[in-house]
Amino acid sequence: MNLQISLISLRTFVEVARFRSMKEAAQSLGVTPGAISQQIRIVEERLGTVLFERSSRDMHLTAEGVRLMEALNLPFQQIQDAVEDFHHRKPKRDSLVVTTVPSFASSWLVPRLGKFSRLYPDIEVKVDSSVALVDLRHEPVDVAIRHGSGNYPGMSVTQLLTPQLVVIGSPAFLASVGPILAPSDCLALPLLQDRDRMDWVTWFRAHNVDDPSGRAARGTSFSDDALMIKAAAASQGLALVRDIYAEEAIGNGLVEVPIAGSIGTSLSYYFVTKPQNVQRQRIQAFKNWLLAEIAIRPNL
Template sequence: MKRICPSIHELLAFEAVARHLSVTLAADELCVTPSAVSRQISGLEVFLGVELLARVGRSFVLTHAGRHYLQRIQPALRMLESASSDLMSSQHGRGTLSVSCVPTFMTKWLIPRLPAFGEAYPQVMLAFHQHLSGRQAQPHDVDIAIRYGSGHWPGVVAEDIAGRHFVLIAAPESVSGLTLPQSAQDLADARILIHQGEPDAWAQWCRARGLAAQPLRSGARFEQYNSLISAVEAGMGYALVPRCLAATEIAAGRVVEPFDSAELLGQGHYLCYREEQLESPVFLAFRNWLLEEGHKCGGPGLPEQQNVIPEFE
């Protein structure tokens, strides 16, 4: 079926004239003659069957249809340019990776480590997008998604980064006013805090330690681990969190592990990507670095047969 789409030359000519409101300036930008630009604009208007530009004296103004059309095609032209530039750069080990990442993991774990990645791979640029939630499918304009869950999302490879080792944290006694438990059984009378995305974490943790989950008294619920950790620090109760997300607060003494509480639970932070990405040296550089950083925090790291350094020209 024939596609209803004008030529790229016509679209570029129209977009340039619409920005400059001048055929001459548009021609200079596109390195063609003004008459060539005029022919492209005329051809586009004939193809669409609508006037896009109206002449006023020696200059042009956009018609209502022209303004609407410009708003629709400009993002598409930028995407085409960006995709072409990224592909050309990636052939030489340079390029941009679009990354989506859950908020707390990004601010507390990933961003503090990114300067080291930038030093090792200065030719790789990262562009961050809004994080994906729940079962939301991974868009094609997102190269890498760092997600929290069980590791099963449709249409993508999911590799465990870190975050499945959960620990119980509490505010220091001087801040919370609570008596720190000496054993897990002491939690029966404690106020516990819940992460909305991991409502079964306490039940899993209790089963792993041979405790009944029912005596635990539920407290406030939070959407993000960042808020959950802050609530513990403020003395609102106890919480189970991935150790890698609370490492800074534990090291600083703002929250404490009252006893040895680490357990491997069912959910964690995963690197999600489409399998064809493995052909890209730029992607491999970030993926390999990320999994190795996760390994330092208890993650499985890279499969041994894939522990290779991507080649850059």
């Protein structure tokens, strides 16, 4: 007689004995009642005995079934306890929730997060890039990367960087319009605008370019720099965008900087967290990594 019985079959027997129901045992093990019935049949055939008395309402162990259940119940419980003990002893990954604006997340932070994960594999970063600003005082957020004046009462604030506005255009577009030798040359070209249509106006003023016709404020406008960079890459015109957002597109050759003359912006990016969280290891690690990445940024 072949008495070899798999652990799967024996585990199935134990579950049916506990629930006194093939249907409930199937739900517990995540299989079909038919699979349960087949495993019970295998055990009974290998042992050459009937283990259950079946009725229309439930199942009862026979005397032989009781003997087998008494022999198997403790070992299976010990296996379960060992697995649970291993799970509880296993080091858990630290979770770090970061909130920031969509443009910063998509254009700068997310492409670099792989570096952080390789350096700190036990810290699991969760990025929230919803448009609405999250209230750090009441929401389960560890870090906010904010674009603003730096005035965040009651928070620990570290300045990360102040973006520069740079002119970009696609290689194909720039080849079609010829060289741009002076800031005033840009006025004759299609200009892609920010939401408020003020960046180009500010840029021309900073370079002492007269614009009596108001040409600097005309052109298709976009709600954020990421969309404007895509439009520039599609040869729709010149864009004036924050350098931090343009780095990836420039590095990939999608756009180029045709003329020097970047200007600083009035707002900066800040690392913001609750004062009581400043010394937490995962937050310190993330801040130090951000500052290191910013330090090695290319000059556009």
